[in-house]
Amino acid sequence: MRQNDLTYQLERFGLVIVWLGFIALFGAMRPDTFLTWSNFSTIFGSEAVLVIVTLGLIIPLTAGDFDLSIAQTLTLVSMSTAILDARLDVPLMLVIPIVLALGALIGLINGAITLYFRVHSLIVTLGVGTFLHGITLWIGNSQTISGVSPMLMEWVIIQRYWGIPIAFYYAMLLAVLIWYMLSYTAFGQHLLFTGRGREVGRLTGVAVGRVRLTAFVLSGLLGAVAGILYTGTTGSANPSSGTFLLLPAFAAAFLGATCIKPGRFNPWGSVIAVYFLVTGINGLSVLGFRTFVQDLFYGGALVLAVMVSQLVSGRKERGL
Amino acid sequence: MTIPIALRLDLRGVTKTFGGVRALDSADLQVLPGEVQGLLGTNGSGKSTLIKVLSGFHAPDTGRLEIDGRPVSLPMPLGRSEAYGLAFVHQNLGLLAEASVLENLIAGDHERLNPWWINWRAEADRARRLLDDYQLDLRPEQIVADLSPVARAQLAIVRAADRVREHRSHGSPGVLVLDEPTPFLPREDVRQLFTIIRRLKQSGVSIIFVSHDIDEVLEVTDRSTVLRDGKVIGTYDTADTDRETLVHAIVGRSVSVSRRVSALADAVPTVRVQGLSGAILSDISLSVRPGEVLGLTGLIGAGHDEVPMLLSGAGAARVGRLSMGGHEIDLTRLRPSDAIAAGIGFIPADRLRLGIAPDLSLTENATLPLLGRALWLNHGRLGETTADLMRRFAVKAENPHQAASELSGGNQQKMVLSKWLQLRPQLVLLDEPTQGIDVGARQEIYDRLAEVCANGGAVICATSEFEQLEAIAHRVLVFDRGRIKAELKGDKVTKASIAQACYEGANEHAAE
Numbered sequence: 001m002r003q004n005d006l007t008y009q010l011e012r013f014g015l016v017i018v019w020l021g022f023i024a025l026f027g028a029m030r031p032d033t034f035l036t037w038s039n040f041s042t043i044f045g046s047e048a049v050l051v052i053v054t055l056g057l058i059i060p061l062t063a064g065d066f067d068l069s070i071a072q073t074l075t076l077v078s079m080s081t082a083i084l085d086a087r088l089d090v091p092l093m094l095v096i097p098i099v100l101a102l103g104a105l106i107g108l109i110n111g112a113i114t115l116y117f118r119v120h121s122l123i124v125t126l127g128v129g130t131f132l133h134g135i136t137l138w139i140g141n142s143q144t145i146s147g148v149s150p151m152l153m154e155w156v157i158i159q160r161y162w163g164i165p166i167a168f169y170y171a172m173l174l175a176v177l178i179w180y181m182l183s184y185t186a187f188g189q190h191l192l193f194t195g196r197g198r199e200v201g202r203l204t205g206v207a208v209g210r211v212r213l214t215a216f217v218l219s220g221l222l223g224a225v226a227g228i229l230y231t232g233t234t235g236s237a238n239p240s241s242g243t244f245l246l247l248p249a250f251a252a253a254f255l256g257a258t259c260i261k262p263g264r265f266n267p268w269g270s271v272i273a274v275y276f277l278v279t280g281i282n283g284l285s286v287l288g289f290r291t292f293v294q295d296l297f298y299g300g301a302l303v304l305a306v307m308v309s310q311l312v313s314g315r316k317e318r319g320l
Numbered sequence: 321m322t323i324p325i326a327l328r329l330d331l332r333g334v335t336k337t338f339g340g341v342r343a344l345d346s347a348d349l350q351v352l353p354g355e356v357q358g359l360l361g362t363n364g365s366g367k368s369t370l371i372k373v374l375s376g377f378h379a380p381d382t383g384r385l386e387i388d389g390r391p392v393s394l395p396m397p398l399g400r401s402e403a404y405g406l407a408f409v410h411q412n413l414g415l416l417a418e419a420s421v422l423e424n425l426i427a428g429d430h431e432r433l434n435p436w437w438i439n440w441r442a443e444a445d446r447a448r449r450l451l452d453d454y455q456l457d458l459r460p461e462q463i464v465a466d467l468s469p470v471a472r473a474q475l476a477i478v479r480a481a482d483r484v485r486e487h488r489s490h491g492s493p494g495v496l497v498l499d500e501p502t503p504f505l506p507r508e509d510v511r512q513l514f515t516i517i518r519r520l521k522q523s524g525v526s527i528i529f530v531s532h533d534i535d536e537v538l539e540v541t542d543r544s545t546v547l548r549d550g551k552v553i554g555t556y557d558t559a560d561t562d563r564e565t566l567v568h569a570i571v572g573r574s575v576s577v578s579r580r581v582s583a584l585a586d587a588v589p590t591v592r593v594q595g596l597s598g599a600i601l602s603d604i605s606l607s608v609r610p611g612e613v614l615g616l617t618g619l620i621g622a623g624h625d626e627v628p629m630l631l632s633g634a635g636a637a638r639v640g641r642l643s644m645g646g647h648e649i650d651l652t653r654l655r656p657s658d659a660i661a662a663g664i665g666f667i668p669a670d671r672l673r674l675g676i677a678p679d680l681s682l683t684e685n686a687t688l689p690l691l692g693r694a695l696w697l698n699h700g701r702l703g704e705t706t707a708d709l710m711r712r713f714a715v716k717a718e719n720p721h722q723a724a725s726e727l728s729g730g731n732q733q734k735m736v737l738s739k740w741l742q743l744r745p746q747l748v749l750l751d752e753p754t755q756g757i758d759v760g761a762r763q764e765i766y767d768r769l770a771e772v773c774a775n776g777g778a779v780i781c782a783t784s785e786f787e788q789l790e791a792i793a794h795r796v797l798v799f800d801r802g803r804i805k806a807e808l809k810g811d812k813v814t815k816a817s818i819a820q821a822c823y824e825g826a827n828e829h830a831a832e
Contacts, residue, residue, distance in 0.1 A: 184699075186691035193688060197677025203634055203666060204688045204739075205657035263679070 008262075015259035015269070019276040026283030034286045037163055045157060045165030047278045049074075049226045049233065052171050053249040054256070054274055055178050056222030058265035061253055062182065063215040064195035065114065065121040069129030070223040071242035071249070073106050076132045077227025079140045082237035086147040096228060103224025104217050106132065111216030115209050121216075129246075136239050146236035156232025167229050174222070175267040182266065191215060192264075251302035252277060258308050277301055326389055328353045328526045329406075329495050334383030336369055336550075343369040344380070345550040349528075351495060356517060356527045358537035358544035358558070360570055362819065363784045366550040367530055371499055375401055375408055388492055402431060405494030407480035409501055411620070415464050415476055422447050422460035425479050454478050454516055470509035473501050474516055481520050493524035500530055503621030504600075514540045532619040534566050534823055548572050563823075571819040579813075580766065581794050582773055584612055591747050591778050596640035596651060598626045602802040603639075608747070608778040613769060615793030615813070616782040619822055622799035625669065625782045628749035632666030633659040634674070645746055660689060665740030669752035671729070675736040678725035682706055682717060685724050686739045705742075713738040714764055730761030737768055748772050750781040754788060766792050786815040786822075798822055 010017075027035035053070055060067045077099045084090040084098065110128055114121045159166040182188040193201030194211045202208050226245075231237050255276070256269030277297060284293045329351040336344040344366045351357050361367045372378040374385075376396035385392045387404050401407070415424050422440075425447050426433060447460040456474055464472060477498065484494025498517075502510050517527055517540055531537050537544050538558060546553040546569040553569045589607035596604050600623030608614045616624035629635040631642060633654040640651035647662045659666070668674035676685050683699075683706040690705070691697065706720035713734045717727055724732060733753065740748065748769065754762045769779050769792060783789060789796050796813050798806040798821040806821040 184695075184697045186694040186697065189684060189688060189691055189697070192680065192684065193677060196679045197685075199674050200677045200685070201688070203632065203656050203668065203674055205655075205660045206688070207655075207657065 011258075011262050012260055015255065015272055015276055019272065019279060022276070022279055022283060026279075026286065030283075030286050034283055039282070039286075041160070041163040041165070043275070043278055043282055044168045045160075046233065047274055048165070048167035048171040049230050050245055050248055050252070050278070051271055051274045052174055052222055052226040052229065053245050054252040054270045055171075055174055055267055056219040056226065057249050057253045058256070058267065058270055059178070059191065059218045059222070060121065060212070060215040061265045062191045062195050063212050064198065065212055065215060067107075067110065067125050067216065067219045067223075068122065068246065069106065069110060069125040069132060070219055070226075071246035072129040072132040072136070073103055073220055073223030073242075074227040074230060074245065075237075075239065075242035076106075076136045077103055077224040078231045078237040078241055079136045079145065079239060081152075081228055081231045082145040082148050083139060085149055085152070085231075086145060092149055092151055099228060100221060100224045103220040103222075103227070105220070106223070107217035107220025108213070110220065111213035114216070115212060133239075133243075140237065140239050142239055144236050144238040148231055148235050148237075150235075152228075152232040153235050156229050165233075167233060170225075170229065171271075174225070175271050179267045187211070187214075247302065248274075248277060248298045251298045251305060254309065255301055255305035258305055263309065273301075273305075326353070327351065327386070328355075328388060328492075330386040331370075331374070332384055334370065334373055335381045336373065336378055337381055342550045344373070346382070347547065347550065347552050349545060349552070350555070351526045351528060352542075353493070353526055354521055354524045355542045356521055356529055356540055357555075358541035359528055359530045359547065360532070360534070360537060360544055360566060361547035362532075362570060362786070364549075365547040365570075367547055368499070369550075370547065371408070371497060371528075371530060374406060374497065387495070402483045405484045405492070406497065407484045407494060408497045408499060409473075409476045409480045411500040411503070413472055413476040413501070415472055417463075417465040419464060420460065421451075421458050421462045421464060421467075421475060424464055424475065425450070425460070425482070429483065431483075450478060450482055454481075454519060456516075468509075470505055470512055473505065473509075473513055477501065477513065477516055477520075481516075481525060484525065485523070493526070495526045495528065496520065497528045498530065500532070500620060502531065502533065502536060503619070510536060532823075534563050534570075537566070538563065546570055567820060567823045570823060571816055578791065580770065580791060581613065582611065582770060584609065584794055587611070591644040591780075592642070593627075593631065593651075594641045594643075596627070596630060597638040597802075598623070598630050598635065598640075600802040601626050601630070604799075604802075604804050606797060606804070608780060610776040610778055611773040612794045613773060613779040613781060613792050615789035615796040616780065616799065617784060617786065617789060617796060617818060617822065618799030619784075621801065622822075623802040624797070624799040625751050628666055628668075628751045628780060628782050630654075631659070631747070631780070632656060632664055632749050634666060634668065660743070663744075663746035664749065665743060665745035665747070666749045667733075667736055667740060667751070667753055669755060671732060671736065671755075676724045676732050679723060681721045682710070682715075682724055682727075682735060683720045686720075686735060686742075689739065689743060709738040709742060710735070713741075713768065728758075730757040733757055734761060734764060737765060741768060741772065744775070744777075745772075746777055748777060748779045750779070750783075752783050752785075753781060754783075754785070762788075786818040789813060789818055790815045 053074060056070050057067060080099050080102060081095055084095045085092060110125050113119060113124045156167045157165045161169065190206045190211045193206055194208045198208055230241055252270055252273040253265055255273035257265045259272060260266050260269040281294055281297050327350050331349040333346045334344050335346050347366065347370060349370065359367055369378060373380050374396065376398040379395035383394060385394055392404055422444055426443055444460045451458050456478060458471060458475065480496055484496060501513065520527060529541055541558045543555055543557055544566065545555045546566065548570065587609050589609045591608040594605045600621065616627055618624040630637040630640065630651055633656040637651035642649040642651055645663060649662060672678055683703050686706045686709055687702045703720045710717060710720060715731050715734045717731060753765060772779055781793065790813055793813055796808045796818055797804050798818065808817055808821060
């Protein structure tokens, strides 16, 4: 049985082992600053937004589609939340459903264009994302909007359990839900066949068009959730907030697909990949490296991740 | 015909084995300068292997080749055949649809083109002269996608002819291999291709014309070579031969296959298809009785293989109705999920694209149709279901969680069959169900189909393997250019009579 195979287990937990190795390395070099609970709880809390964006990406990725607009959905939702809340004084209980609906609508538009016109989702969402950024700059007048109600911050970043901001627990809850959806529902299998055997799925009665559309709507929704949390984390919305999240999220999604369930986009792999990446960057900056390490690390990780996953699948092919 | 002084192409003693099976058995082929030579044979006769030896795709086990008296070492280096004066036009024509006529004409002409600089004006002039030479009504700037099918075929032939016309290595005209260029063309368009072929012949080019259509071969060739079971049966002067002789050579003496069809109760048909038209099919009707295996066959382009696609919702019909078990189904808007709900199972020919998802596990593949809209999947149970299917269908694999790609073709196909048969379909559709599958797995698949029949199900099997039909079919419909041209029943269902019906001219045999 492959499941008991030692190399397979190493492959599943390889990234976790490397992550622990990083922690040990940076901890040994800077025990007083790096290896503190406050450092880790900050990492866990502040990167919850990145986790949710990554979780949003893996749904269309499983169905074989890219959603490059998700980061700009986040920015637009964040900006809309701030404007509705701080400028127009709409009650928070109303703002949240409105902006969630906005995220779902963006997903619906992405999906409708991709499916109806049969254009590759990479191009559609690249364009839609840039368009959304334009809207964000327009409605926010290219400025950072602050003065968001403290209630939102209270429920995102200020409330802590075991020292970790509540945003982290939201991200974990979503990871559980998506894990359940991908692993234990018929819809999860439909997503998988849509991505990995679309014609087989279609001939077996899977409505692959509807599945892809749903995947886009879900990624739009998760982008919106991430946007709300982003606003809550900083108490404001700035028009370039999402721009720096897209590449890390893709890096984490592909890196995550090399572990836990190797060869498949999976939520726990994504969560581990996000925290592996930010631990590395945090550690390097504690060591005194400056901001350029972010780009080196994220970019390098993305390329490395796809190389590793090709090697892994190559190894499997040779194993025949 | 003049007495040949020298052979243009001389291929001798070519043998090629694939996994113990002799696809070619010391085959010879001699082509004279300026002759059109037909190459005939059924599926698996070795025609395409022979062509692939010439193009360098296959390395033969033994054999030698001479062109214009000069020895050419085999295997032919891939992509070098044009330098030896050999050019090929395959059935798919090898044209880039979204590119222009000019771009297609110069594509891959490495021998002549300067790799650093293309003089488009000079190339366009050259293309115009070339098209004029062959009296083709085409302009260099036209996009290939906008051309009619026959114009595309003409373009592909002229391009190939251009590559060997000067026979760039040593000045004599070359050899053009036309590999089934006609099956999707209407008769009057085929005539236009023949005009070009005759013109090429007059300019001294030799042509090998691979076809399944005996009428065409009789019309356009000077001589014809017939292959059967990898051997050359003979080369005939077309003027002195007739259809009868050729059909006899192609089909050969019939070896009896053990027929294993069950006795058929005298029941009314439960499946009726009416007025079905598709891409090739045009207004066909058929019916199947419970417990019956209906075989569909025909030569390339006959359209028999479209039937399972259209009845399963895999493709959309232009018109057509299906009635079965109380369902009245409009085939123009049938979706696969509707077909499944109506009790139809479809085992497609293109296994790795349509039948099974190779990356995914056996369990995932086998249980997909069982999931419905479940919100809680019991993976243990799904694994057991799959293990049970694997036992019942004798699928050899380590465990149900293996990736499907790790199985042999035969075991993959048994898995596909089990996925569908577990749903107990009332109508099982198959398209080339035993392609690339070993004898043992074949027999097991036949056994399963017999079980379907015993339980009152109906089977429609489209295949180009006549022997398979002799083994399992109660009745066979022979298709030609989208229509049913013959029906064979009972002891008429033999390999020889099916082949006879396939190769017979459409005009001589009307549908029963």
